[in-house]
Amino acid sequence: MLKRPFNFSAGPAALPEAVLQRAADEMLDWHGSGMSVMEMSHRGKEFISIYEAAERDLRELLAVPSQFRILFMQGGGLGENAVVPMNLSRGGAVDVVVTGSWSKKSLKEAQRYCNAQAAASNEVSRHTALPATSQWRLRSNAAYVHVCSNETIDGVEMHTLPDLAALGCAAPLVVDASSHILSRSVDWSRVGLLFAGAQKNIGPAGVTIVIVREDLIGHALAICPSAFDYQCVADNQSMYNTPPTYGIYIAGLVFQWLKAEGGVAEMDRRAQAKADLLYHTLDHSGGFYANRVAHDARSRMNVPFFLADETLNDAFLAGAKEAGLLQLKGHKSVGGMRASIYNAMPLEGVQALVNYMQDFARRHG
Amino acid sequence: MLKRPFNFSAGPAALPEAVLQRAADEMLDWHGSGMSVMEMSHRGKEFISIYEAAERDLRELLAVPSQFRILFMQGGGLGENAVVPMNLSRGGAVDVVVTGSWSKKSLKEAQRYCNAQAAASNEVSRHTALPATSQWRLRSNAAYVHVCSNETIDGVEMHTLPDLAALGCAAPLVVDASSHILSRSVDWSRVGLLFAGAQKNIGPAGVTIVIVREDLIGHALAICPSAFDYQCVADNQSMYNTPPTYGIYIAGLVFQWLKAEGGVAEMDRRAQAKADLLYHTLDHSGGFYANRVAHDARSRMNVPFFLADETLNDAFLAGAKEAGLLQLKGHKSVGGMRASIYNAMPLEGVQALVNYMQDFARRHG
Missing domain, CATH: 3.90.1150.10 (Aspartate Aminotransferase, domain 1)
Structure with missing residues (x-):
């Protein structure tokens, strides 16, 4: 096989060659099971073992504390733009820090479910600088504060997560970390919920990872679809509806590769x-x-x-x-x-x- | 390679060996592109060609008339249980024919968005017989009538789709065909919308196919997430949010296999x-x-x-x-x-x- 080119796609994006090679090798027969991972019942012991290893490895890689649940969902970041307010807003106030195209979309979608406002915006700089946290207008009754910690389109990154408590804000922080998850550690003491579409820094499109503090689960609006109600997803180990099994398998291979690389x-x-x-x-x-x-x-x-x-x-x-x-x-x-x-x-x-x-x-x- | 065993899983389920072999062969380099399909931007010409071929082949296989749109979505059948009423019910009356576990779940979820009722039920037979269409209690103001044309769990199948017009009902028919799609032709003159999770009779979990008559698009409830609003999905060729690209590719290979087999x-x-x-x-x-x-x-x-x-x-x-x-x-x-x-x-x-x-x-x- 010839040397592969270098792929700079913003997502879906390059995967480690070792992961692709292993996926190819295991395509017709996963570990002697006689099945492709794509052919396994999500309730069978083979896939359950794949799922549990993926969750365990992700928890280890990001040092996710035990009071956070890891959910494997569908719908991507744009899906979560609705799913998060449906689960966390209780129809109240939500503050969104606009730092680029993605957080702007999050604000607009949240406004359909709650009283969402921009707490700050870098629109005046055409999304090329981060608004100082001292200038964020956070409301005391906010159900949560939303940030996109890396703006894929604008190339703007928060190198530390904001410390809302230090800003006098008691609301939980929601972080869209889609495009830099697993490239740096996370200070979980500052986070209520972190989500990421997998197709940027993990691999397969169609897998959405949600890491959410347990006390934030169980407050969904009545109109939240069961398949996207964090309580329902958590209670069923992400298997209320059939999960995107093959994508979870590939994500798991990426997690193993990350561990092996350091x-x-x-x-x-x-x-x-x-x-x-x-x-x-x-x-x-x-x-x-x-x-x-x-x-x-x-x-x-x-x-x-x-x-x-x-x-x-x-x-x-x-x-x-x-x-x-x-x-x-x-x-x-x-x-x-x-x-x-x-x-x-x-x-x-x-x-x-x-x-x-x-x-x-x-x-x- | 040894002979593969026979896999009778209800879903995710067996795939044609030829499809798996081709996926393995193309894993590191699709058609000389230097990329795995998993690594392609969904907006690049390579993936667009894969997407368009999959849609075209599905349309040909099922003889889908031009006034129907084919959408590739996420969330599975259980997701559609909410997405369909959010898009089609207008908050009004919806009649569901209960023939087994799946249609029962569909009824329950629809009740969260509209006035959904059971038009008939085979609960008394423990889901082992189909209620005669003559006994269906259809309301004149129903926004649509929902049936599950093959109940995966109970093993009950409608061998012909009901002719609602012949029953004096003008409402469109919604068909959950998840577990027998592509095993028989569809009489589209009787159908308003047909959906299917791919993981039963097509292949990869995480892809949901929705085939919907154009006049039924554009009436979503205000609380329908953008990523699940048929109008938004149709206007963006199923790429409002990043589609499950690899799953669509595998589905496309299955469609090619089906065509080759007759x-x-x-x-x-x-x-x-x-x-x-x-x-x-x-x-x-x-x-x-x-x-x-x-x-x-x-x-x-x-x-x-x-x-x-x-x-x-x-x-x-x-x-x-x-x-x-x-x-x-x-x-x-x-x-x-x-x-x-x-x-x-x-x-x-x-x-x-x-x-x-x-x-x-x-x-x-």
């Missing part, structure tokens, strides 16, 4: 090294390339950048593809380029990208 | 042959085995059966497993055994089951 601490170290290399290249390109995000808010996972001469965009993308660097086109709402460098992207891939970028700049500069 | 007409013929063989064996076992469903309501897909001497259940299951016949244990609410013989089960598998059953009866009769 866990979240090692991913954190690698993320820093990869981001440092790429941002350094952008900042030292003599203006040929630019990233517009404030330095302290720059994402280590999603790096949008622009060529000063945008007429070169097509040539840049075509040359990249030829060099084995895939899916670098920016999101349509932002334009330019975007390199998503999740856990599965080796430093070698970022080095190849940087080499290509420098060479391209030399040829066209 | 399509739905051939599956219909095979289903009849397999069911005839199995029911004949049950009915001629001298009382050793029994299926309790009325003959005209017997499912061709899910065949629950009982040993007269239930103390032999464990020996039956252990021997079956040894003979390469997997997942025959009945649903916990019914007990006994259940053989699910979906499209992916060859006649050879049913023959092997029948041989084992006859041999077991001889040894223990």
